[in-house]
Amino acid sequence: MKKITAILAIVFFTVIVNSGTALTRPTVISIGTGGITGVYYPTGGAIAKIVNKKKNENGIRALVDSTSGSVFNVNAVMAGDLEFGVVQSDRQFQAMNGMAEWKKKGPQTDLRAVFSIYPEAVTLVAAADTGITSSLDLRGKRVNIGNPGSGQRQNSIDALNAVGINYETDIQAESIKASEAAGLLQDHRIDAFFYTVGHPSGAITEATSGARKVVFARIDGIETLLENFPYYTRTTVPIAPYPGVLNKTDIETFGVRATLVTSAKVPDYIVYTITKEIFENFEEFKKLHPAYTNLTKESMLTGLSAPIHPGALKYYREAGLK
Numbered sequence: 001m002k003k004i005t006a007i008l009a010i011v012f013f014t015v016i017v018n019s020g021t022a023l024t025r026p027t028v029i030s031i032g033t034g035g036i037t038g039v040y041y042p043t044g045g046a047i048a049k050i051v052n053k054k055k056n057e058n059g060i061r062a063l064v065d066s067t068s069g070s071v072f073n074v075n076a077v078m079a080g081d082l083e084f085g086v087v088q089s090d091r092q093f094q095a096m097n098g099m100a101e102w103k104k105k106g107p108q109t110d111l112r113a114v115f116s117i118y119p120e121a122v123t124l125v126a127a128a129d130t131g132i133t134s135s136l137d138l139r140g141k142r143v144n145i146g147n148p149g150s151g152q153r154q155n156s157i158d159a160l161n162a163v164g165i166n167y168e169t170d171i172q173a174e175s176i177k178a179s180e181a182a183g184l185l186q187d188h189r190i191d192a193f194f195y196t197v198g199h200p201s202g203a204i205t206e207a208t209s210g211a212r213k214v215v216f217a218r219i220d221g222i223e224t225l226l227e228n229f230p231y232y233t234r235t236t237v238p239i240a241p242y243p244g245v246l247n248k249t250d251i252e253t254f255g256v257r258a259t260l261v262t263s264a265k266v267p268d269y270i271v272y273t274i275t276k277e278i279f280e281n282f283e284e285f286k287k288l289h290p291a292y293t294n295l296t297k298e299s300m301l302t303g304l305s306a307p308i309h310p311g312a313l314k315y316y317r318e319a320g321l322k
């Protein structure tokens with residue numbers, strides 16, 4: 001009797017295991033983004049939404065992680081803790097070339113580009129009562145330059161250097177997350193903050209709709225920045241999405257692009273599938289965030305300095321984009 005029970009148990013177990021294989025669970029991949037009031041987080045959500053519609057067909061399910069930003073995402077992708085990360089184009093270039101935060105570690109040779117998404121503007125938000133209207137006015141002020149791990153931190157430092165301001169000695173520099181900066185500005189605990197972000201973004205809406213009136217300050221020394229850094233371009237901060245801001249016209253600044261990166265170690269099939277789903281559902285994807293308004297398929301192949309991952313390249317060749 002015991003023997004029969006044991007045999008039945010084995011048969012039962014085998015059936016369970018086999019049916020388990022028949023219903024293989026999708027492979028889970030994680031996308032590193034940024035703070036939840038930025039545009040990276042909803043972008044991770046938009047990619048996941050499109051990809052997950054076909055999770056049973058493609059066998060891939062995407063999850064979105066809120067993180068401290070670009071630099072964190074590059075490092076987490078390189079460490080294999082995340083499969084994908086949204087990363088500023090300048091940070092992609094620096095990681096690839098062993099610059100800035102990667103100076104000691106050296107070039108991140110396994111970094112691979114997937115596609116570029118939308119433009120991000122270095123946005124300097126200042127409380128109107130401080131009299132700050134340009135980056136030149138930041139001397140002696142309490143300014144959030146961004147948390148370590150964020151993309152914006154180096155952009156803030158570069159913008160300050162361009163007008164001869166040393167962030168270590170000439171201002172009271174704060175290193176807090178952009179998601180907390182709007183609240184601190186409204187509470188009179190900082191005078192201004194930098195955030196490199198797509199528009200519109202929740203963080204900027206929050207900063208411009210409180211009781212303390214704010215302005216977008218002009219970035220001076222843009223010429224110097226464009227001369228010194230190959231990855232910066234001229235752009236503007238739009239006022240239209242922010243009715244609470246005091247500016248009457250769009251503000252001149254410099255910017256980068258938000259890009260999607262992965263590692264050479266992530267299998268081709270996974271990167272191919274993600275790329276294909278986004279490009280084949282392009283119109284639907286574009287509707288998922290107003291920052292994607294001017295997106296074209298061609299623009300999604302610009303601003304990439306890491307080699308394109310072979311999985312993505314396979315799709316671009318098939319689609320005649322490369």
Ligand code: GLU
Pocket residue numbers: 033034035037038039040041068069070071087088120149150151152196197198
């Ligand atoms: N550009 C920022 C960074 O790289 C993040 C912006 C966002 O989350 O939208 O850290």
